[in-house]
Amino acid sequence: MTLHRPTTSAELAAIVAEARAARTPLAIGGGLTRSGLGRPVQAAAEISTRGLTGITLYEPAELVIAARAGTPLREVTEALAAKGQRLPFEPMDHRRLYGTTGEPTVGGVAAGNVSGPARINLGAARDSMIGLKFVNGRGEDIKSGGRVMKNVTGLDLVKALAGSHGTLGIFHEICFKVLPVAESEATLQLGGLTDIQAIEALSTALGSPFEPTGAAHLPAGGGEAARTLLRIEGFAPSIAYRSGELAKLLKRFGMLETIAQDQAAALWRDIRDAALYAGSGTAVWRISVAPSKAAALGAKLAGRGARLFYDWGGGLIWAAVEPAGDAEASFVHAQAKAAGGHATLVRAPDAVRLAVDVFDPPAPPLMAMQKKLKASLDPDGILNPGRMYAGV
Amino acid sequence: MTIAFPEPRPDVLAKRDEVIARLRQIVPGEGVISEENERRAFETDALTSYRRVPMVVVLPETTEQVAEILRFCHQEGVPVVARGAGTSLAGGAIPQEDAVVLGVAKMNQVLETNFADRTMRVQSGITNLAISGEVAHAGFFYAPDPSSQLACTIAGNVAMNSGGAHCLKYGVTANNILGLKLVTVEGEVVDIGGEALDSGGYDLIGLIVGSEGQLGVVTEVTVRILRSAEGARPVLFGFDEIGQAGRTVADIIGAGIIPVAIEYMDKQAIEICEAFAHAGYPLDVEAMLIIEVEGSDAEMDATLARIVTIAKTHDVKVIKESKSAMETAAIWKGRKSAFGATGRVADYICMDGTIPTGRLPEVLEGIDRIVKGYGLRVANVFHAGDGNLHPLVMFNVNDPEEQVKAEHAGEDILRLCVQVGGCLTGEHGVGIEKRDLMREQFNDTDLLQQTRIKSALDPKWILNPAKVFPLDAPREPLPGAPAEPPRQAA
Ligand SMILES: Cc1cc2nc3c(=O)[nH]c(=O)nc-3n(C[C@H](O)[C@@H](O)[C@@H](O)COP(=O)(O)OP(=O)(O)OC[C@H]3O[C@@H](n4cnc5c(N)ncnc54)[C@H](O)[C@@H]3O)c2cc1C
Ligand SMILES: Cc1cc2nc3c(=O)[nH]c(=O)nc-3n(C[C@H](O)[C@H](O)[C@H](O)COP(=O)(O)OP(=O)(O)OC[C@H]3O[C@@H](n4cnc5c(N)ncnc54)[C@H](O)[C@@H]3O)c2cc1C
Numbered sequence: 001m002t003l004h005r006p007t008t009s010a011e012l013a014a015i016v017a018e019a020r021a022a023r024t025p026l027a028i029g030g031g032l033t034r035s036g037l038g039r040p041v042q043a044a045a046e047i048s049t050r051g052l053t054g055i056t057l058y059e060p061a062e063l064v065i066a067a068r069a070g071t072p073l074r075e076v077t078e079a080l081a082a083k084g085q086r087l088p089f090e091p092m093d094h095r096r097l098y099g100t101t102g103e104p105t106v107g108g109v110a111a112g113n114v115s116g117p118a119r120i121n122l123g124a125a126r127d128s129m130i131g132l133k134f135v136n137g138r139g140e141d142i143k144s145g146g147r148v149m150k151n152v153t154g155l156d157l158v159k160a161l162a163g164s165h166g167t168l169g170i171f172h173e174i175c176f177k178v179l180p181v182a183e184s185e186a187t188l189q190l191g192g193l194t195d196i197q198a199i200e201a202l203s204t205a206l207g208s209p210f211e212p213t214g215a216a217h218l219p220a221g222g223g224e225a226a227r228t229l230l231r232i233e234g235f236a237p238s239i240a241y242r243s244g245e246l247a248k249l250l251k252r253f254g255m256l257e258t259i260a261q262d263q264a265a266a267l268w269r270d271i272r273d274a275a276l277y278a279g280s281g282t283a284v285w286r287i288s289v290a291p292s293k294a295a296a297l298g299a300k301l302a303g304r305g306a307r308l309f310y311d312w313g314g315g316l317i318w319a320a321v322e323p324a325g326d327a328e329a330s331f332v333h334a335q336a337k338a339a340g341g342h343a344t345l346v347r348a349p350d351a352v353r354l355a356v357d358v359f360d361p362p363a364p365p366l367m368a369m370q371k372k373l374k375a376s377l378d379p380d381g382i383l384n385p386g387r388m389y390a391g392v
Numbered sequence: 393m394t395i396a397f398p399e400p401r402p403d404v405l406a407k408r409d410e411v412i413a414r415l416r417q418i419v420p421g422e423g424v425i426s427e428e429n430e431r432r433a434f435e436t437d438a439l440t441s442y443r444r445v446p447m448v449v450v451l452p453e454t455t456e457q458v459a460e461i462l463r464f465c466h467q468e469g470v471p472v473v474a475r476g477a478g479t480s481l482a483g484g485a486i487p488q489e490d491a492v493v494l495g496v497a498k499m500n501q502v503l504e505t506n507f508a509d510r511t512m513r514v515q516s517g518i519t520n521l522a523i524s525g526e527v528a529h530a531g532f533f534y535a536p537d538p539s540s541q542l543a544c545t546i547a548g549n550v551a552m553n554s555g556g557a558h559c560l561k562y563g564v565t566a567n568n569i570l571g572l573k574l575v576t577v578e579g580e581v582v583d584i585g586g587e588a589l590d591s592g593g594y595d596l597i598g599l600i601v602g603s604e605g606q607l608g609v610v611t612e613v614t615v616r617i618l619r620s621a622e623g624a625r626p627v628l629f630g631f632d633e634i635g636q637a638g639r640t641v642a643d644i645i646g647a648g649i650i651p652v653a654i655e656y657m658d659k660q661a662i663e664i665c666e667a668f669a670h671a672g673y674p675l676d677v678e679a680m681l682i683i684e685v686e687g688s689d690a691e692m693d694a695t696l697a698r699i700v701t702i703a704k705t706h707d708v709k710v711i712k713e714s715k716s717a718m719e720t721a722a723i724w725k726g727r728k729s730a731f732g733a734t735g736r737v738a739d740y741i742c743m744d745g746t747i748p749t750g751r752l753p754e755v756l757e758g759i760d761r762i763v764k765g766y767g768l769r770v771a772n773v774f775h776a777g778d779g780n781l782h783p784l785v786m787f788n789v790n791d792p793e794e795q796v797k798a799e800h801a802g803e804d805i806l807r808l809c810v811q812v813g814g815c816l817t818g819e820h821g822v823g824i825e826k827r828d829l830m831r832e833q834f835n836d837t838d839l840l841q842q843t844r845i846k847s848a849l850d851p852k853w854i855l856n857p858a859k860v861f862p863l864d865a866p867r868e869p870l871p872g873a874p875a876e877p878p879r880q881a882a
Contacts, residue, residue: 061642062749062779084648119589126595127567142841143834148746149778150564150818152553152602153826153833154860155842159566159598168594180648203508209531209622238691245688290509290587315589341588362593365582370593372848377841388593 001044007051009133009141009172015047016170016382017139025385028111028166042386049107052172055079057147064147066131066175069107076106080178088179089125090116093269096278097347107171113163116272117214117231117313120206122179126162131175134161136168137378147175160373166384167392168377182233186243187214187264188256190228195219195302195310196295198228201253202312203291205230208249210242215312216271228253231268231313271311274318274346282307282320283327283348289317289341297339304328323348329356336360359388394799395483395824397444398858400490404470408447411470411492415450418460423498425449434475434493438540439483439825441741441795446473446487451495455573455581455611458494462609463579465492471854472577474605476517476545481742482823484552484604484859491857496547499611502526511570511587513614516547520554523615532617535562538819539728546613553602555819557727558684560777561652562618564819566601571614574600574607577850587614599845604821605856607849621686624652626723627696629703630677630710634658637679638752640706641776644683644699651699653684654777655727658756661734661771661784668733671726672719674710681776682727730773731784738769738786739795743802745809746818749779755812759783762804766797780818781809807832822860830862840866 004026006012019026027043049070057066060083067076073091080086091114093104108114110132115124131145144157161168190201198217205212214231218224232242247256259267270276277284289297291312298308298317306319306328321328327348336343337360345358362370367389374381374392386392415424425431426448436443447470452458465472471491478485487493496517504513507530514523520541523534537556538544544554550572555564562568571585584600585591600607631637641654657665657673657680666673673680681703685695700711714720734740747755756772763770763785771784783805787798806816810832817826830839843865846853851869 059748059750061646063645064748113595123563123567124589126598127563136841140837140841142838144838146813146815146833148748148814148818150555150559150746150775150780151815152819152821153816154822154830154839155606155845156553156566156598156602157841157845159595159601160845161595162598163595179650180645183648207507207510207532207619209619211621235691235694237694238687241688241690288588288590290506290511292506292508293587340586342590342592360592363583365576365580366584366593366596368580369576369582369584369596369849373594373596373599373845376844376848 001046004045004047005051006047009052009135012047012052012170012172013135013139013141016135016137019045020137020139020380020382023380023382025382028170028384047170049105049170049172056173057175060085063149063178064130064175065178066147066173067106068173069105069110069171071106072103073106073109074103081181084181085178086181087128087176088118088122089128090118090272091125092116093273096273096275097284106174110162110171110174111164111166117216117268117311120215120313120315121211121213126159128176128178129158129162129174130177132158132161132171133173134169134171137380137383142169145175149177165387167387168374168383170383183235184239185231185233186239187259187267188230188232188243188246189259190250190254190256192225193217193228193253194226195298197253198226199291199295199310199312201228201250202230204249205246208246210246212313214268217310217312219308221307229267231264271309276309277318277320277347280320281323283323283352284346285319285321285328285332285343286346287317287319287332287336287341287343288315289336289339293339293341297335300335301332304331323352326356327352333357333360361389394796395442395828396863397488398863400488404490405447407468407470411468412448414464415448415461415492418464419450419452419457423451423453425451434478434487434495437478437480437483437485439481439486439823441789442483442486442824444486444488446491446493447489449493449495451498453498455575458575458609458611459579459581461492461494462575462577465854466577466579466852469852469854471857473856474547474551474609476548476551477519477543479540479544480548480552480821480823481744482817482821482825484821484823484856486824488858494609496545496611503612506587507532509587510617511614512617513571513612514546516550516610516613517545520544520546520549527617531620533620534615535568535618536565539731546615547610550601550610550613551603551605552819552821555780557653557655557775560654560775561650566598568616569597569601569613570616572597572600572610573612575609575611577608577855585614604823604860606846606860607855622688623692624684624686624720625692625696625714626682626684626720627699627714628673628710628712628723629681629683629708630674631679632677632707632709634679634756635753636706636708637681638749640681640703640708641749643702643705647698647702649695649698651683651685651777653682654775655682656680656774656776657727657730658772660769661730661773664733664737664771665726665730668736669722669726669729671722672712673726677709682723727773734771734784734786739789740784740786741798741802743781743783743785743805744817744820745781745806745814746779747781747809747812747814749776751812752776755781755808758808759805762808763801766801768794768798768801778818779814803829824859827860828862830865836866840868843867
């Protein structure tokens with residue numbers, strides 16, 4: 001397989017234009033830490049973004065940072081940390097889930113709309129993405145958005161391409177809106193709740209004025225009691241006040257304890273990365289539903305032997321199932337759909353991911369719109385063919 | 393009049409009776425407006441210096457009716473201009489003589505409120521304020537708060553990706569929408585997203601929000617509702633120099649504080665708003681900031697104390713902390729009435745560019761130079777947290793020459809915004825107003841990619857024509873699509 005490693009956007013555009021002329025499909029890779037994500041791509045050539053690196057703009061007082069797509073995410077988070085700032089969407093690190101060793105890149109995060117537990121309060125990656133430069137499937141270099149937070153000039157291709165998994169364009173530079181790191185944070189825990197009680201407790205907290213930036217439930221299992229977790233952030237006096245108010249609000253669910261900060265940080269990282277399922281050979285589903293539908297859906301999955309946990313701030317059920325057969329694909333998609341949600345098969349053997357729908361199939365009119373969008377950006381289908389849907 | 397409208401198409405005008413008859417079949421009763429004096433109410437929006445009386449107006453009450461209307465108009469090649477409340481400042485809802493105006497104002501019901509999921513499903517003609525009003529009793533609200541929120545509809549907010557003073561913390565429309573019911577130009581009803589945070593496949597919500605009625609008609613919206621903070625309180629600062637205000641904002645953010653709102657007003661804006669609202673604004677300063685924080689009383693005290701300390705390091709001249717709900721209301725009344733108050737003093741055009749906030753002092757100087765160069769006056773109000781400027785360029789509407797000068801001054805200001813790294817519009821949209829400036833920000837390749845998406849979803853270009861894209865923007869017909877009739881600018 002040919003491997004292209006452009007170092008400028010002009011080179012990138014030329015490679016794509018040539019590939020299009022030759023009708024050669026291209027696989028797009030950044031750090032390749034998520035190569036297990038989506039459907040396996042069948043392509044004759046690969047473009048690596050790892051030659052496109054560097055932070056191109058960082059204005060802490062304006063809360064913006066831009067970097068070229070192959071830049072390791074770590075470089076960006078370190079630059080931000082040095083000024084007391086962060087990416088609000090808390091990008092997940094897939095390495096533990098997939099057992100991969102590469103470096104997650106900025107482009108991969110944007111292409112996957114990779115977000116974490118703070119999402120309910122601070123938004124997903126797409127909410128922080130304000131500018132995008134990319135090469136479309138015709139080999140044209142295009143920009144959308146910019147470096148200012150508010151921008152409604154023309155169609156918003158930034159959001160349309162966030163989470164498109166390299167099937168609409170190859171990103172070469174992305175600009176994010178950032179936030180200050182909170183002065184302090186605390187994690188509060190309730191023990192021994194059922195899923196139903198836990199979701200009620202978390203929804204109560206999220207419907208309060210105390211602004212949790214993380215809400216998760218780890219059901220009992222492996223000899224451990226269930227833990228229901230809430231994270232709050234802010235200035236020290238706010239934390240003390242909010243902890244007290246949340247304890248009052250959630251009294252009927254039990255005693256709210258505060259967890260030690262280092263232990264809490266590790267716990268949120270585990271939740272963010274679905275690390276509970278690291279190492280095991282299970283297939284893993286990520287299911288996004290409305291809170292009121294979650295407990296019933298969770299019970300149905302558990303009834304089929306799935307192991308579950310809820311990243312409730314992220315609006316997610318994570319479920320581990322046997323990787324055999326269709327890895328429960330038809331059951332999970334049908335149940336998620338009935339609950340008005342969406343399910344993605346995040347980990348499974350290649351053969352399974354090729355055979356089943358990794359993303360749930362959209363209703364026909366919605367699929368038709370998606371195909372039109374794809375055709376307008378990549379008319380010959382040369383970018384990551386089949387990654388999201390067979391034939392798209 | 394510097395903005396060109398396309399010549400109405402004779403073939404469409406010739407079909408007028410047929411169009412009206414068919415629309416009456418679809419929407420019975422008073423939902424079809426054909427009398428000229430009644431159609432006139434729809435000839436413009438809040439960009440009142442431009443107007444065109446539409447061919448006919450239709451006010452459907454259901455999604456099915458919207459679908460039938462579009463199916464028919466698409467088949468016949470009749471232009472359709474979707475309309476909410478007509479408060480667009482960019483001329484986004486101004487029709488042409490050969491267009492059907494499709495107003496969603498009658499579709500204004502709340503369909504479902506779900507506090508546990510913190511979502512609400514509404515018909516798209518409901519006003520922005522009515523959404524918050526519906527859930528206020530439970531301590532909830534819908535976050536994006538354009539100053540026009542009493543009148544403007546969620547349909548218009550979605551189309552324009554509207555923002556407001558409190559968007560610094562809560563984001564704009566795009567960040568607060570979970571689902572849309574969209575009718576395509578072919579009359580297909582598409583449900584995009586829903587109650588869950590993720591929607592399947594490509595982010596079509598992200599594409600539709602801000603698309604200014606170019607890609608389909610929105611009939612229902614699922615919004616996120618948020619729990620209101622325990623309290624909110626502003627502090628008002630007056631400075632002798634613009635730079636001091638700018639550095640105060642930078643240092644507040646640098647200190648890790650994100651207030652819910654940071655609003656800036658210059659001397660001219662302060663004077664105009666104070667004369668109207670009697671808000672107690674200082675008249676002896678060059679620049680004013682209104683900074684609002686939220687939380688419990690103790691939290692607000694602590695945060696405001698830190699903010700005041702920072703302002704003092706930049707020689708703040710006036711500090712006014714609100715001590716009561718009444719004082720808070722007065723401070724905001726002054727700011728929120730900026731457009732109306734200016735309208736009492738002079739005719740004005742409201743520009744809406746954004747800039748990197750670090751360039752504020754030089755941009756304000758530039759604006760001053762530009763406007764003086766045309767012999768005009770300007771008042772500046774500005775969302776200082778996110779760089780969204782609203783220069784109000786004042787002129788006399790009875791002096792056509794002055795109006796043209798004001799338009800040119802406005803265009804020069806927007807060019808300046810783009811030159812310093814900003815953009816043409818932060819929240820009002822492109823509409824017809826900034827259509828011809830799009831090349832300042834985008835090259836032909838960028839534009840062509842946008843028009844290809846337009847062509848893919850509206851192959852005959854009948855949805856809100858002559859808006860957003862320059863009339864001569866590059867286009868490619870999709871393979872197999874009917875060729876478009878040539879368009880002539882008048
Ligand atoms: C259904 C699904 C759900 C996911 N959920 C989450 C989640 O909840 N949280 C989370 O943190 N992450 C999630 N991800 C993962 C995210 O996609 C990560 O893929 C990403 O950060 C990997 O970085 P990388 O550089 O190693 O990417 P790679 O493994 O190299 O690539 C990841 C994907 O992005 C594409 N890509 C990479 N670089 C570019 C580029 N420059 N331009 C265009 N496309 C590019 C690749 O083709 C591939 O499809 C999810 C992914 C999928 C498919
Ligand atoms: C005094 C005043 C203050 C304002 N303050 C702000 C502010 O603070 N922030 C801000 O962002 N804006 C502000 N605006 C601008 C304006 O209110 C917003 O753009 C608003 O979102 C328009 O809503 P509307 O219902 O009036 O839409 P309209 O003006 O009727 O239409 C606006 C656009 O939306 C399209 N559209 C309408 N309905 C639909 C539909 N159902 N489907 C698809 N497209 C549709 C139209 O075709 C048009 O392009 C202000 C305006 C005024 C007059």
